[in-house]
Structure formats: C-alpha cells, structure tokens
Amino acid sequence: MRCDDTPGGTRDRADQGSAHIDMDELPDGLVVVDVDGVVLGVNRAAERLTGVTREAATGRHISDTLPLRDADGRDWWKCLDPHGGLATRSRQPERPLHLPGRPELLAVTRLVRSPERGGPVVRIVLTLRDASARARLERSRADLVSTVAHELRSPLTSVKGFTATLLGKWERFSDAQKLVMLETVNADADRVTRLITELLDVSRIESGRLQIHRQIVDIPARARRIIAGRVAAGEREERFRLEVRGELPETWLDQDKIDQILGNLVENGLRHGRGTVTIVVEPVEWGVAVSVRDEGEGVAPELVGRVFRQFWRGNGRRRGGTGLGLFIVKGLVEAHGGTISVQRAPGGGAEFRFILPAGAPDFG
Numbered sequence: 354m355r356c357d358d359t360p361g362g363t364r365d366r367a368d369q370g371s372a373h374i375d376m377d378e379l380p381d382g383l384v385v386v387d388v389d390g391v392v393l394g395v396n397r398a399a400e401r402l403t404g405v406t407r408e409a410a411t412g413r414h415i416s417d418t419l420p421l422r423d424a425d426g427r428d429w430w431k432c433l434d435p436h437g438g439l440a441t442r443s444r445q446p447e448r449p450l451h452l453p454g455r456p457e458l459l460a461v462t463r464l465v466r467s468p469e470r471g472g473p474v475v476r477i478v479l480t481l482r483d484a485s486a487r488a489r490l491e492r493s494r495a496d497l498v499s500t501v502a503h504e505l506r507s508p509l510t511s512v513k514g515f516t517a518t519l520l521g522k523w524e525r526f527s528d529a530q531k532l533v534m535l536e537t538v539n540a541d542a543d544r545v546t547r548l549i550t551e552l553l554d555v556s557r558i559e560s561g562r563l564q565i566h567r568q569i570v571d572i573p574a575r576a577r578r579i580i581a582g583r584v585a586a587g588e589r590e591e592r593f594r595l596e597v598r599g600e601l602p603e604t605w606l607d608q609d610k611i612d613q614i615l616g617n618l619v620e621n622g623l624r625h626g627r628g629t630v631t632i633v634v635e636p637v638e639w640g641v642a643v644s645v646r647d648e649g650e651g652v653a654p655e656l657v658g659r660v661f662r663q664f665w666r667g668n669g670r671r672r673g674g675t676g677l678g679l680f681i682v683k684g685l686v687e688a689h690g691g692t693i694s695v696q697r698a699p700g701g702g703a704e705f706r707f708i709l710p711a712g713a714p715d716f717g
Contacts, residue, residue, distance in 0.1 A: 376396035376397075382481030383396040383480060384396075385477070386415050390414045391415075392411050392418060416430050421451070433477070435474040444464060456484065462480075463478040496663070505548065508542070509545065511537060511538070515535075551678070552677075558681065569605060572601065573597045594631045598635035598636075600636065601634065605712070605713050606689055614707065617678040622645055622649075622702075626648055628647065631645070646699075661682075
C-alpha cells in the first residue's frame, strides 16, 4: 500500500550531533523506529502526547503500540513504506495523524539513510506535536478576519455613501450640510486607519518584529499629554487624575509606544469604567510602575486570565472597538522588558499596572 509520499533531498542538520542531546529535553514528541518498524526510543513529550510509555513501546512494532492513522483511516506505517519509493526520499511532510481515543497530532517523518545520499533507510524519526495549538491559531486567524471585516464594513459604507451622495448631488446641499458629511467621512477614514495600525501591531507582536526606538522618556509628561488630548476631544477635565509619587529614575523607552500604551489604557478605563480615571506613576525597585485605575465594575477574577487575549471586550459584552487594544498593550510593555497585570483598584473598578525597567539601555 502506497500513500502520497513526497520525495526530497533536504539535509536535516538536526541529526548532526544528536547523540549529545537528551531526547527528553526536546519540546516535541519524538519516536525513533528502525527500518522494520521496531521502536528504538520514545521521549517524555511523546509519552504525554500518545499516552504510551517508553517501556510499553520500546522493542515492539510501532503498529502494535502506536497504531497511527491518517485522516482517511489509513495505517501510517504502511503508507510510509520505508523500503520503497525513491532513494532520494528523506522526509514525509507534516500531516495530521491520530491514535484511537486520543487528540489529533501533527507529525513530520524523517527517513535517515546511510550513506545519506541514496543509501538504504536505517531508521525513521517521527516528530509529534499537539494539533490543538494549531487549531486555536487557525480559529484566532478566522476571528481576526471576521473582526476586520465587521469593523471595516461600517466606516467604508459610510465613506462610500457620503462621497457618492456629494458627487451626485453636490449642488443640492448647503455648505453646512457638506461640512457635516465631509467631517463624517474624515472621522470614518480615521477609524479605518486606526484599525489598520492595530492589525500591523498585532502582526509585529506575533512575529517578533516589533522594533523599539529608545530615548529618555518623561512618563508623567506623556500621561499629561494623553489626558490633554482626551479633554480636547470632549471629555471633562475632572474625570482624570494624575499622581506622581517619589523621585522617578531615568527611563529609556520608545516614546510613541508609551503614548500608545497609556492611550489604550485610558481609553479602556473610559469605555469600560465609570467615574474618575486615575494614573499613578511611582518608582519601584527595578524601574517605574504605572497604574491606570477606573471606578467601574472591575474585572471578575475568573476573567483575569483572558483580559490580554485578542478580542477580549470585557465581561463578554461588546462595547465597541476591535478587542485588540489590551493584547497590543501587553505586547508593547513586554517588548520594553516590562510586565503588566490587572487587579481590583483600591476604590473598586479595574487597575492595570505595568512596570518598565529603568536605566540606559546597553547599546553595545
């Protein structure tokens, strides 16, 4: 029986020096089999993923101890057919496999030959991963696409509607009416720009490509700027309070990203909280701590672990926004080498507290 085996001649450098690596140190499951299918070794991660101990598997045929099947129910070992195929075949690409009664696994197979080029197969190395993480990632991406489509539809529909109306009936409207329409188009264009910026931030955070451009940053001054901007946008000045406690150490940070962190946390306090939004800046042992507190309902203890995930919008209720703001805040704080947490504020409501390291960065 043959399945769709993909020939290849890519050299697997991971094999070099493998004798010096403890298999149990590897994060992925690893099963080593000889050319006849007898299991030579199983690491701890593979035991956890398959539910089969190395004592039960080693020395026995893999079909008896690990009867892996593909999505169509075919026997993985028979599909592999290590004795057949091209002499240049060295691997089997990642594919989903499952064991009876166990979650789906993602498996990559490496055929080790001696000599390496064109020689017979001497052993097979099977790498296993939990497929649930991949499934969660795919669901997250689907959620992201759905959210983007939803958030873009409203402003773009508005922009299209007003521009089409103005182009078709320009002479029928007064200057005041035209101004209202153009202001609406401008505001909706800003919404689209903000959404695209958030998506780019998410992409950079997830891929590890977020760049930090450090300079000396006065955190209280940045907080005052954020508050002034909110007041200029129509919020009451008495709704904000800034407290600076003690002498703050010098901090080298990315000023734009600090503005983004503070802006998102203040926006979150205004949207989900009530009463006064308080920003407290104070020195701590290894840096500066900033707390943003509101007087709303707070975050229920069972929801604390979800707050910084993508698409979290507070107690399951949609209150506008993409639900990406706090995820981005966490990524920006951690990119500075800091930490962030959420807890109940002293006067009720939620308190988001982040700590950033002090001192000049090592430019060497």
